[in-house]
Amino acid sequence: MTTDFQLDSLPAAAELQPGLVAVAMSGGVDSSTVAALVLQHGRPIVGLTMQLWNQRRLPELQGDGPARHRCCSLDDVYDAKRVAQHLGFPHYVVNFEEQFEQRVVRPFVEQYLSGRTPIACTNCNTDVKFEPLLRMARQIGAERLATGHYARIQKDAATGRYQLLRARDDSKDQSYFLWGLTQEQLSRSEFPLGERTKSEVRELARNVHLPVAEKPESMELCFVPNGNYVQFIHAYAREDGRPLDDSEGDIVTEDGSIIGRHTGVHNYTVGQRKGLGFATGKPIYVLAIDPGKNRVIVGEDDALRAATLEIENVNWISIQQPAAPLRAQVKIRHKHEPAAATVEALPGLRIRISFDAPQRAITPGQAAVLYDGDLVLAGGWIK
Amino acid sequence: MNRIYLDHNATTPVDPAVLEAMIPYFSSDFGNASSIHTFGQRALAAVETAREQVAALINARPQEIVFTSGGTESDNHAIFGVTASSGSAHIITSSIEHEAVLNSCQALEKLGVAVTYLGVSSVGLLDLDDLRKAIRPETILITVMHANNELGTIQPLAEIGRIAAEHDIYFHTDAVQAVGKISADVGALQLDLLSLSGHKLYAPKGIGAIYIKGGTRLRQLLFGGHHQRGFRPGTENVAGIVGLGKAAELARTSLAEDTAHVAALRDRLEQGLLARVPDTRANAAGAPRTPNTSNITFSGIEGEALIIALDLRGLACSTGAACSSGAVEPSHVLTAIGLPGSQARASIRFSLGRNTTAAEIDAALEIVPAAVAQLRQLSPTYKKEASAHH
Numbered sequence: 013m014t015t016d017f018q019l020d021s022l023p024a025a026a027e028l029q030p031g032l033v034a035v036a037m038s039g040g041v042d043s044s045t046v047a048a049l050v051l052q053h054g055r056p057i058v059g060l061t062m063q064l065w066n067q068r069r070l071p072e073l074q075g076d077g078p079a080r081h082r083c084c085s086l087d088d089v090y091d092a093k094r095v096a097q098h099l100g101f102p103h104y105v106v107n108f109e110e111q112f113e114q115r116v117v118r119p120f121v122e123q124y125l126s127g128r129t130p131i132a133c134t135n136c137n138t139d140v141k142f143e144p145l146l147r148m149a150r151q152i153g154a155e156r157l158a159t160g161h162y163a164r165i166q167k168d169a170a171t172g173r174y175q176l177l178r179a180r181d182d183s184k185d186q187s188y189f190l191w192g193l194t195q196e197q198l199s200r201s202e203f204p205l206g207e208r209t210k211s212e213v214r215e216l217a218r219n220v221h222l223p224v225a226e227k228p229e230s231m232e233l234c235f236v237p238n239g240n241y242v243q244f245i246h247a248y249a250r251e252d253g254r255p256l257d258d259s260e261g262d263i264v265t266e267d268g269s270i271i272g273r274h275t276g277v278h279n280y281t282v283g284q285r286k287g288l289g290f291a292t293g294k295p296i297y298v299l300a301i302d303p304g305k306n307r308v309i310v311g312e313d314d315a316l317r318a319a320t321l322e323i324e325n326v327n328w329i330s331i332q333q334p335a336a337p338l339r340a341q342v343k344i345r346h347k348h349e350p351a352a353a354t355v356e357a358l359p360g361l362r363i364r365i366s367f368d369a370p371q372r373a374i375t376p377g378q379a380a381v382l383y384d385g386d387l388v389l390a391g392g393w394i395k
Numbered sequence: 396m397n398r399i400y401l402d403h404n405a406t407t408p409v410d411p412a413v414l415e416a417m418i419p420y421f422s423s424d425f426g427n428a429s430s431i432h433t434f435g436q437r438a439l440a441a442v443e444t445a446r447e448q449v450a451a452l453i454n455a456r457p458q459e460i461v462f463t464s465g466g467t468e469s470d471n472h473a474i475f476g477v478t479a480s481s482g483s484a485h486i487i488t489s490s491i492e493h494e495a496v497l498n499s500c501q502a503l504e505k506l507g508v509a510v511t512y513l514g515v516s517s518v519g520l521l522d523l524d525d526l527r528k529a530i531r532p533e534t535i536l537i538t539v540m541h542a543n544n545e546l547g548t549i550q551p552l553a554e555i556g557r558i559a560a561e562h563d564i565y566f567h568t569d570a571v572q573a574v575g576k577i578s579a580d581v582g583a584l585q586l587d588l589l590s591l592s593g594h595k596l597y598a599p600k601g602i603g604a605i606y607i608k609g610g611t612r613l614r615q616l617l618f619g620g621h622h623q624r625g626f627r628p629g630t631e632n633v634a635g636i637v638g639l640g641k642a643a644e645l646a647r648t649s650l651a652e653d654t655a656h657v658a659a660l661r662d663r664l665e666q667g668l669l670a671r672v673p674d675t676r677a678n679a680a681g682a683p684r685t686p687n688t689s690n691i692t693f694s695g696i697e698g699e700a701l702i703i704a705l706d707l708r709g710l711a712c713s714t715g716a717a718c719s720s721g722a723v724e725p726s727h728v729l730t731a732i733g734l735p736g737s738q739a740r741a742s743i744r745f746s747l748g749r750n751t752t753a754a755e756i757d758a759a760l761e762i763v764p765a766a767v768a769q770l771r772q773l774s775p776t777y778k779k780e781a782s783a784h785h
Contacts, residue, residue, distance in 0.1 A: 104706075151697075
């Protein structure tokens with residue numbers, strides 16, 4: 013399996029070749045290894061690194077020195093270029109800052125301000141990586157796009173439908189963030205890491221001497237330089253000329269009785285227990301946030317649990333929308349253990365989910381993703 | 396694949412005659428031009444010959460030429476040098492300058508210097524009335540580029556020089572994109588300061604010069620030894636200086652020939668593209684332009700994608716100023732001439748050189764229309780924009 017790549021002092025000559033594959037390169041070990049894997053299969057590749065966010069914006073969020081180990085930083089662009097030079101394929105940086113802000117950052121902030129708990133990565137996949145980036149790949153002559161996502165794509169021989177599956181490495185599985193992909197997008201995408209574990213990927217990276225083989229993982233939101241997204245939202249809203257109302261308000265129970273004061277609704281998330289600033293006999297959790305009335309609603313653990321929910325903007329991915337209710341395992345946040353449920357498609361791209369047992373902290377703004385074993389059936393946004 | 400290079404405003408290849416002139420000064424005549432001995436004297440003689448060659452190209456006196464590391468250093472030297480030797484100050488510049496000028500001015504603004512950024516017309520020309528109105532009693536410097544890197548537009552420097560002289564204001568030009576392409580005569584233009592760069596005129600990267608008119612009160616930028624009469628300390632880059640001198644001589648002797656050759660090919664490229672590709676416009680085509688530059692908007696495409704598509708097909712060109720990260724920012728020049736964002740992003744710069752051939756232009760006229768067609772086929776905006784026009 014190991015091929016010894018020679019370090020070449022010059023980048024490979026860019027040349028349009030049949031079967032050209034574009035590789036989305038973040039500068040991290042995963043997508044860099046994808047480049048090595050596709051090359052090992054003898055296919056010509058072109059590396060594309062997206063410039064998504066200007067890290068010099070919102071300078072109040074910068075600590076001392078340059079931001080490290082996050083996508084969008086110049087260090088990561090540099091790493092991607094080093095990998096391309098090392099393996100010998102053409103590489104380009106492409107600027108999607110405007111799309112990223114309009115389709116990911118701004119919606120993220122808007123959702124948050126309306127009391128929801130948004131996910132940025134799903135929008136980035138659906139609306140940036142597999143939309144303008146895939147389109148650009150095709151425009152420059154690459155018909156397919158390979159990425160470092162941990163998930164699998166297969167074609168159902170019977171129906172001709174492209175299906176999305178969980179990664180073999182459950183601890184790295186990213187299928188939860190990919191439910192928005194269309195058949196067209198799936199038909200042109202490749203996830204070479206879907207069959208591999210993270211440690212296998214590191215080993216592959218070491219075997220071909222990738223300069224990023226030992227680079228640490230980036231865990232946080234790429235556009236939040238210090239990992240503090242509440243601080244980011246404050247700074248972004250201020251730059252946008254509409255500083256957040258940070259006034260204190262009431263913490264109330266479900267029946268409306270006031271039991272405390274909050275320090276500004278934007279500092280709370282559903283399910284939060286710590287930092288409520290008061291002690292009662294039983295543990296108290298945030299049940300909901302109501303920015304309109306400037307209130308935080310709290311209650312006990314059982315009030316946080318619900319057995320049914322509705323999701324909207326649904327995408328049926330691996331199967332067509334079914335006529336009858338069906339059984340599925342449903343994941344309501346990235347780190348949630350999928351729970352058994354009966355799901356029913358409703359008109360208007362909605363699904364009603366009825367869990368066998370109540371689930372804790374079903375959070376508006378997060379996605380619910382429906383699985384049948386490894387197969388991703390559908391996903392949608394929690395209302 | 397035979398690659399075609401149409402990005403000479405970014406950089407040019409070193410001319411073989413320039414390289415040949417430089418080679419002795421790396422190893423055999425390697426002396427330090429400040430040394431007393433024969434090795435030093437040989438290096439010094441080469442440096443002074445080069446100074447004469449550069450001076451001759453812009454009609455300056457040799458002692459008015461100071462060698463620098465390039466255009467950026469020369470621009471910084473001129474702008475900070477003038478400003479540092481005076482108290483409260485005001486500078487006038489244009490909104491389409493190179494970042495070496497714009498960012499120098501912005502740095503001075505942070506230190507309390509006032510800066511006026513004059514707008515330009517739809518072809519990138521400064522309005523002389525605007526300039527006159529912008530002058531204040533404390534204005535100490537007018538800095539306006541000679542030719543624009545993205546459009547090729549040539550500013551009316553003679554008129555600006557007259558206005559600056561009337562008001563006794565120092566006049567600097569960033570002539571990096573002009574020197575070697577068009578005549579740049581510091582006397583006729585009444586310039587006090589001029590920046591030029593070697594690698595834009597077939598000399599190597601890392602060498603440039605600043606013209607400092609005799610009598611100009613200019614504080615030095617760098618501190619060190621007494622090289623170049625104290626104007627620019629640091630051991631002279633003798634080989635680079637020799638290369639710049641030789642390149643200046645070549646530019647002076649072949650300017651008319653180069654201009655005719657390059658202008659004919661540029662026009663052939665531009666007219667060919669306009670004829671072959673629908674919904675296409677040549678920017679600043681109505682203005683006086685450097686003969687090698689053509690900036691074209693292909694509606695409905697992303698210039699960035701077109702650059703990559705063309706590179707993969709063996710044609711090198713650019714969207715404008717190259718950026719350190721390799722990513723492309725929207726062009727402040729195209730925005731300044733009034734192009735909306737989508738049009739600015741759909742614009743490509745072709746810049747030809749002395750060695751560009753008719754065969755290369757004919758090949759470009761096959762490659763570019765095909766690439767644009769492929770991009771437009773997948774463009775979410777092209778059909779909409781096109782149908783809005785009809």
